Amino acid sequence: GAVVSQHPSWVICKSGTSVKIECRSLDFQATTMFWYRQFPKQSLMLMATSNEGSKATYEQGVEKDKFLINHASLTLSTLTVTSAHPEDSSFYICSASRLAGGELFFGEGSRLTVL
């Protein structure tokens, strides 16, 4: 299957700092990538849709100024958690598909802990 890579896999930061998470499609081009958040023992919650060359589309309740998304190329989307607070601690996962509505492939996830 296709490969989607996330980096870093885990990060610990102090409250008030910003953290960037990268999502790369390694063997295909993805005009659209998705960012999810997952709380312990819960399913995935869609945060935003990252669109190459245009602004991301955020889901209701997700602060666009706090979770900055940049999709500068067909293989890379970044999620920046700005001025992180302990309540932002979570597992963040990205996904992409070759075709709209096609099989989804997920990154390995990034565990963020804000002290």
Next chain:
Amino acid sequence: KQEVTQIPAALSVPEGENLVLNCSFTDSAIYNLQWFRQDPGKGLTSLLLIQSSQREQTSGRLNASLDKSSGRSTLYIAASQPGDSATYLCAVRTGTGRRALTFGSGTRLQVQP
């Protein structure tokens, strides 16, 4: 609004057993259905994708079936192994838009050696 339910929420079986995980959905007008595996602290690994026109897909010891009319899919795991221990998620897609994918809450499987 599509709702996806997975039963059971947790399952513990001895090694070697054949087992069935269930996924049900409320809107039968689906585009496709995908089964994933998630190991603790890891991302999701795609196991099987069933298009709306298909009734089943097989990969190794895994077989997934789809009955759109009844809003159900099952994931059959043959001869379970301790390495199969993980959370299994099903995701139903009702279109190509970003909100068209709905995840179930998962089944946590533990295979005892």
